Amino acid sequence: MSDGDLQVIDGAAVGAWIEPGLGGEFGSVSRQVPKVFDAYARVFHRVTDDDGNHVTWDEVAKRLGRTAHREMQWHQLVGSSDPSNFEGSNWSGGRPDLGEMEVEELDRLCQVLSRHTADPEHCYFGLCAIQSYKLAFLSAEQLDLPRLELPWGRDHVVLSGPLSAIDQLGWSDEPPKNDPDGSTIGLVATSTDAPAEPQELEDRRWFEAPNLIWPAERSWLVVSEVDFDSTLVGGSRELIGSLVGCPDLEVYEVEPDTSLAAFSDKLNPVPDPEEG
DSSP, X not given: OTTSSOXXXXXXXXXXXXXXXXXXXXXXXXXXXXXXXXXXXXXXXXXXXXXXXXXXXXXXXXXXXXXXXXXXXXXXXXXXXXXXXXXXXXXXXXXXXXXXXXHHHHHHHHHHHHTTOSOTTSEXXXXXXXXXXXXXXXXXHHHTSOOEEETTTEEEEEEEEOGGGGGGSEEOSSOOTTOTTSOSOOBSOOOTTSOOOHHHHHHOSEEOXXXXXXXXXXXXXXXXXXXXXXXXXXXXXXXXXXXXXXXXXXXXXXXXXXXXXXXXXXXXXXXXXXXX
């Protein structure tokens, strides 16, 4: 990967600034995004209805007679007291993905992010080792580089490159361009002089959304925690305002102490499982 846009680097060094700013109650925003930013946002991972159409959580809330707000929890929104399996859910469509955004959502997010950094050509992407399939396209040598170790066992392999290279984090059916006789699994694109064709990107089998994204000058941080169905962003008030106003994303402004823990939704009550 050293000859392409993305390079695996010493994650411990470039990400050392993150952990000192983390803290707060279990499930809080500040346990994922350090309290060093002016404002914070929660981007809700979209879902599908019975017909496979993408819909927002707000639309789900309207259809089910529930309330959309910044602390809504999916299991409570759909009327389930089971935060893991959603037993008894009143929603027959799809569920939000955990730990990553869909490619279209992430592309739109990155378009907004690129306007709020002085240098979008120098960014970092963290792939959480818990989701080991994300690391399948890396060599043993690359995997041996120091990782960014964050609390609760969230260790990340970190890659550097331009923000526009976000779509290179994926697998293709074609052999890697820099190793045509090697494995049939490799990066979607490996260099700027040999980019993937649009149809190839459209037909790729897997896209690996990173769990962390930030620019070298640390003006913002994106966190997709592996157990969360939302993505958190810390940054300037201007950035958060742009995200909240983005028509292609479902975003609420949140505070560092806003909770994303199960049963933290106070506006959409469900039966207490301990009383069942």
